[in-house]
Amino acid sequence: MSVRLADITAADIAAERARFPRAFAPTPRERMHFWFLWGGGTMLTLYCLYRFGFFSAGFLHGVSKFGSVVVAQLFPPKGFANLPMFMMVMGETIAMAFMGTLLGAVFAFPLSFLASRNMTRSRPLQFGTRRFADLLRSFDYLIWALIFVRAIGLGPLAGIMAIAIVETGTFVKLYSEAIENLDRKQVDGVIAAGGDGLQRIRFGVLPQVLPMMLSNTLYMFEHNVRSASILGIVGAGGIGFLLADRLRAYELQEACLIILLIILAVYAIDYLSKTLRERLIGDHRRREPVDDAVQT
């Protein structure tokens, strides 16, 4: 029994509409919900635009100033005489990221076992470790850097510690997720063969989780090169100090060179780390689960 399009009359449509109202249009309640959300969102946006001065003359003035003072004077990059010095400092930045990531990984490794449900019997201990890690993670790198600059003084050490602390939090989360997802059978095998606690971890757990952990660590190293390049803004070492200094002194062309250098370094590290991670985990098309946990 087939119905031809030409046979359907307006009356048929009306009848169907009466029978299945929800197939034709959202219910009044849904519609109200929709308009309430969109209306509210629009009002709030307009209020914000007004509050922060987007409708003022100062905004247009700022836009033209941004065009004439900032964008126009960024190019062409200048200060190539300083390039060796900039590259040295960029090297320091990458070294900071490396040390910070490594320290974070070292701190997080034992904690991540405490934070895994399948490794720690005591619920409060496991839960407490997780929340502690969340706490470390919830302050931005720059906030920790600000604290460490006050405590241990200006310089890369403060930046390393800032990265190490945040990374401890991130790695406890990532590592313990990897540990919780492991295949129990391999551990059972070690137990059946009479392995003790340490052997269970060495031969049952580590072979399964280590590639994942290494891959996550590399990914965060990549991410931390970006973070390390701005920590200098609060005096915690690295190229951010030079960049902020040049920008504040209106040396925009040199700042442009530094920005280009940062972008290049970030790309180079991304490429290296991606190649290494592909070797570790194999499947390169797989999306990193850590994307969820970090800021990009």
Place this chain on the structure above:
Amino acid sequence: MKEAEAVPNSKSRGSGARFEAQYAAYRREKRIYAFLFGAAFLVCLVAAAITAKFDVVTLIRGLPRTTDFLEKLVPPIGLATFAHDMREWYWDIGRWMDSLLSTLLMAFLATVLGTAIGGFLSFFAARNLAKQYLVYWVMQRVLEIARTVPDIVWALMFVIAFGIGPLAGILAITVHTIGAQGKLFAEVNENISPLPIDGIRAAGGTWFQEIRFAVLPQVIPNYMSYTFWRLELNVRSATIVGFVGAGGIGHDLFSAVQLLYFSDVGAILLIVVATIMLIDVLSEMFRHSAIGKASFAQ
């Protein structure tokens, strides 16, 4: 890791000696690799420690000062005088709450603007939707620059043009958001089914109609979940752009640290961490309930 390589092929099955030899060779190879990796890692470690002037002595000397600092963040609070002490600690709560509201609104506005612009640009940055390869390539590079330059660096530049205040921070976070959302949305766009587009095209639809009726219905759920996630990240960003004068609670925090008002620093940090944790929880709830896991998983 690759245990399969050690298994001898079918020809040598049954020959125990051959297996032993192959296994030994495999072990040797693994050991050499492990040694090389270990050596390379050690070289990197030493080089990094030297370049970053990683000094254990300074670190150990600094640690007590760090704990001192952390102790000073919280003033003495007695149980008997709890209310009074808290009021003393949060003496400037009115201004801080105002800054916090400002921070949240900054993040909100930057997310809205950045998502709107980035979402629009993402249609040109998706290989399957861009009309010309050149447009696609240029748009990819533009988005890349927008997100590779950290938002605090954008903030430094916008502060030059717009002066000190939240406006510079909003614009900085907006630019970063455009880059991030543009890339993520473009990836979502590239994963859609082309059939609805063909349908609209066959019915004589314009490019805008293709986007509206064929693309948007497929991508909106993913857009939404990325946007909530971005809002969460932007709240974090909005708390720190104040360090370079771009408004928000970061400004209060930065000046409190500079002026060594330790208990103020502690009070503001507590406000920040409470806010960020609350936003995390809310955003997760919203992502899971309103949008549903199914649409996120596809």
